[in-house]
Amino acid sequence: MGAFLDKPKMEKFTAHGEGNGLRYGLSSMQGWRVEMEDAHTAVIGLPHGLNPWSFFAVYDGHAGSHVARYCCEHLLEHITSNPDFRGGGPGPGGGGEDGRATMDIRNEPSVESVKNGIRTGFLQIDEQMRAISERKHGADRSGSTAVGVMISPRHIYFINCGDSRGLLSRGGRVHFFTLDHKPSNPLEKERIQNAGGSVMIQRVNGSLAVSRALGDFDYKCVHGKGPTEQLVSPEPEVFEIERSEEDEFVLLACDGIWDVMANEELCDFVRLRLEVTEDLEKVCSEIVDTCLYKGSRDNMSVVLVCFPAAPKISPEAVKRQAELEKYLQNRVSGGASKKK
8 A cells, every 4th residue: 555666657647628608627647656546537427317527536455456446437327327316306408218217407406315315326336346356355445535526507516435635626716626525623533433443543443544435345344234334434535516707717636636735726837827827738837747756756646627717818828837937947057057
C-alpha cells in the first residue's frame, strides 16, 4: 500500500469530450506509486432513456486496482438500472425493447428516487464484488474510494464514498464540496467502534486510512451488522444541488491531488487556466504536473466538467501569459549562456 518508485512515472492518460451543454477534460498519472490504482468514468448521455444526463467519477484504489477498475466499468449500470432509481417501478417512458424502463425528460425521476438509486447501486455492486471475491477464495483484498457527479438537466448530484473529493465552482467561488470520510470523524468513529473496531493513528484498526469504501471486505465481516454498519461502509453520501446559470465547473479528484492543493487554491488555478486556454485536457494535465511538483507521492487523477458559465478566454490574461513565458525563456537562455 505504501511502496514507491525510485523516480515518478510521469506518462499521463488524458481525454476530453462534450455534450448535453457540458465540456470535460481529464488526466491521470501513476506518479511515485509502484502501481496505477486509480480509474475514472466519463459518460455523456446515460442509458435507460437518460440521454440528457451525464455521469463522471474518480475511483482511488488501494491494495490493488481490481475494485477501482470494476467500479469504473459497472457502477453506473448498477445505479441507473435498479428499481429504486426509477422510483420503484417503470419510469414514465415505459418499458424498452429489453424490458427495462426508460425515462422521459419531461418527467425525470424525483430527487429522492435518484438519491435512493445511487445508494442502492453502491450497495449492490459491493455485494456483487464480495460474491466474486468469495468465489476466488478471498484472493482480492483491494478497495476503492469513489467520488462522482451525476448531472441532470435540473440537478447536480454529488456522490462520495471515501476521501476523494468533488466540488462545484459557482459565481467565482467554491459553492460546494464533499467531506472526506476519515476514521477520526465522530460519526465514522462511532460506527467503527460499534462494530468492534478501533481508530488508531487516524486509521481503521490502525491500518486503513478511509472509513467508507467499496471492496475492503476484510473490514466487512462483523456478524449481526448490516453492510452500512461495518468497520468500513460502502454507503455513499449523496448531495443534490439545483443547477444555476452561475455554475462554472465541477472538479473531481483523488486525494493525490487534494493532499497538496486546497479547494480554493485549485479552483483559482483552474479559473486562471481557463482564461488562457479552452483545452480542458491541457488544464487537467497542468493540475497533475503542478501537484507532482508540489510533492504529491500518490497516484493522481482529476476530472474537470465545465458548464456554459465557465470562465472564457481573456485577451488580457493571454497577453500576460505570453509575457511571462517570454520572460522565463529569456531567464533560462540567459542562465545557459552564462554557464558556457
